[in-house]
Amino acid sequence: MIVDKYDGCLVMEENDLQCTLSEFKNNRSTPEYIERGILKFIFHKNNIPYNSECSFEDLLTCLPDEVLNNITTGVKAMFFSGNKIDYKSFHDSYLFYYLEANIFKIWKPMLDLQLNNLLKKDLVILDIGTGPGSIPVGVIEFYKLLSVKYPEIHFSIVIDIIEAEYKFLEIAEYMISEVISLTTPNLKVNLRKRVHQILDDEFDYSGMDTYDLITMSNFLTVNERDNVKRGASILAQLSGILKDDGSIIVIEPGDLVNGKMLKNIRNEITNSSNMNVYSPCSGVWEKKKNFSCNCYSPTRTYWETPRLHRFLYQKGINKAGREQLPFQYVVYRLDGLTKYYVVRNKQHYIQLKDLSKHINEKVNVKANIRSVIERRKSNQWAVLLCDGSCIFDKRDSEIKAVMQKTFLIEMGLIFPVITGERLTLKNVRVKSTKYGLELKISKDSKIDIEY
Ligand SMILES: C[S@@+](CC[C@H](N)C(=O)[O-])C[C@H]1O[C@@H](n2cnc3c(N)ncnc32)[C@H](O)[C@@H]1O
Secondary structure, three states: EOOOOOOOOOOOOOOHHHHHHOOOOEEEEOOHHHHHHHHHHHHHHOOOOOOOOHHHHHHOOOOOOOHHHHHHHHHHHHOOOOOOOOOOOOOOHHHHHHHHHHHOHHHHHHHHHHHHOOOOOOEEEEEEOOOOOOHHHHHHHHHHHHHOOOOOOEEEEEEEEEEEHHHHHHHHHHHHHHHOOOOOOOOEEEEEEEEEEEOOOOOHHHOOOOOOEEEOOOOOOOOOHHHOHHHHHHHHHHHHHHHEEEEEEEEOOOOOHHHHHHHHHHHHHHHOOOOOEOOOOOOOOOOOOOOOOOOEEEEEEEOOOHHHHHHHHOOOOOHOOOOOOEEEEEEOOOOOOOOOOOOOOOOOOHHHHHHHHHOEEEEEEEEEEEEEEOOOOOOEEEEEOOOOOOEEEEEEEEHHEEEEEEHHHOOOOOEEEEEEEEEEEEEEEEEEEEEEEEEEOOOOOEEEEEE
């Protein structure tokens, strides 16, 4: 890896792609110091003596029933009333459950940038609605990994955060400093500005810097009503403090309702401002300037269920037992760049909009992965595709490539596919099913993936 001397971006050399992707081969696992940091905060707040010599399991047994009940009740109740969320009694529950559930989601959009040499070695980042600091913690962990792999490069991160709730600002500051205290010698992190304010129409941007990355995670969700209503205008205003080569990353939960809202906002902002979508959606055959589609395309992070979640699961919180974390995201930029180039040479390929004319024929297709569904019973993957030529507004309009899980490995592709990768499929048979068109992959098919 080298650093571009003009824009300060990390530029991949020969082996860097494999080396970077190899990080994504295995499940993510939360370092124990992050989980200890969470416990330490909760212990201090509740005046429980914290003994750092104790094993993790022993610390968990020191949590009094009353504290634990508050946490579990909060995790169960927090987002289920259907009303606008009021975090008043939920800060500890959010920290205990959601910090870990959210830190690794940012890795995917950051990887999208890194793969195109667009990630800066010195990063100035603004995180909005930081909560317990989930995104800054995730960004620091990503850079820690880089700094270990590339000890000759000196990395730095300057972090500003905006948060409406003072209690969350305190927690975020605590968690970020816990993580900073264990950085590597060649990574410098500075939590610079903590803005305790609601980001609304009156927000005064004049005191803010300009940023390489502006992030928001679970900020434009159903539970944050006013933000959703103002989603496009918030993003348009934020583009004014984004560097010309910076990115805005929006991450939202992996459900249908939030997915639709994320895309409605995306459609509105791309139609009304100079921001463009960098990833995960991009047209294969022509550049998409405006978006009107609204399909459901969750991505996921695979992880080792962390200790705190396993503990909550034992206490009856079923959702703490998840093996994957579904989420949705959009990366916006101002410079017109998209993750993938437009393919000019269309000959020998069938666009997805024309596939129905080729039922039972073998064809070649180039498309981006919208989402991946695991069919456990048949040990298959159904990979939902999009090339920008058509819209998937109903379940029976889906187009999927169906393959045995072992197929990619047999083809020498050992990294998991999740969302946004570009697939080239050759010699695949088009089948019509009650759930839409499927591309059947057989032994004489060929597959290529661009990450
Ligand atoms: C669901 S939490 C997400 C926290 C964190 N980003 C994460 O993904 O784990 C939403 C956070 O945004 C804050 N928030 C919501 N609307 C806000 C606004 N308009 N201005 C500032 N903070 C806001 C809330 O107080 C809460 O901490």
